[in-house]
Amino acid sequence: xTMTTRVFSVSVPVADQDAALRFYTxxxxxxxxxxxxxxxxxxxxxxxxxxxxxxxxxxxxxxxIPVAIRLGTSDAQRAHDxxxxxxxxxxxxxxxxxxxxxxxxxxxxxxxxxxxxxxxEDTDQSEPR
Numbered sequence: 566x567t568m569t570t571r572v573f574s575v576s577v578p579v580a581d582q583d584a585a586l587r588f589y590t591x592x593x594x595x596x597x598x599x600x601x602x603x604x605x606x607x608x609x610x611x612x613x614x615x616x617x618x619x620x621x622x623x624x625x626x627x628x629x630i631p632v633a634i635r636l637g638t639s640d641a642q643r644a645h646d647x648x649x650x651x652x653x654x655x656x657x658x659x660x661x662x663x664x665x666x667x668x669x670x671x672x673x674x675x676x677x678x679x680x681x682x683x684x685x686e687d688t689d690q691s692e693p694r
Contacts, residue, residue, distance in 0.1 A: 575620075644684045
C-alpha cells in the first residue's frame with residue numbers, strides 16, 4: 566500500500582490572517598483558493614503559488630484547525646490503523662468525517678520532533694486542500 570500519495574498543503578502560522586492574505590496574494594502573487602469559516606471561530610485560508618498543486622494554509626498559531634502538513638492517502642482508515650500501530654501520537658481516535666470533506670485524522674510524528682501531520686483520503690488527484 567502506498568501510504569502517502571501527495572502533499573496537499575503546508576500550514577504557515579500567521580498572527581493576522583487578513584494581513585497575511587494580502588501579502589501572499591498581492592506581494593508574492595499566490596492565488597486565493599479557499600477562505601472559509603470551517604466552524605465558528607475557525608477560519609481557513611489557502612493560497613496557491615501559480616503552477617503549484619500544494620497550497621499554503623494561513624492559520625493563527627492557536628487555531629482550532631491543526632497547523633500541520635496535510636498529506637493525501639489512498640485509504641484513510643488503513644493509514645489511521647498503521648499510524649496507531651507505529652505508536653505515533655494520534656489526535657483523533659477515529660476518522661473525522663465532515664460533509665463535503667474527505668475522511669481525515671491528525672497526528673504528530675514521534676518525539677522529539679512532534680511535527681503536526683494530517684492525512685486526508687485522496688479522492689481527487691487535482692485539487693489542493
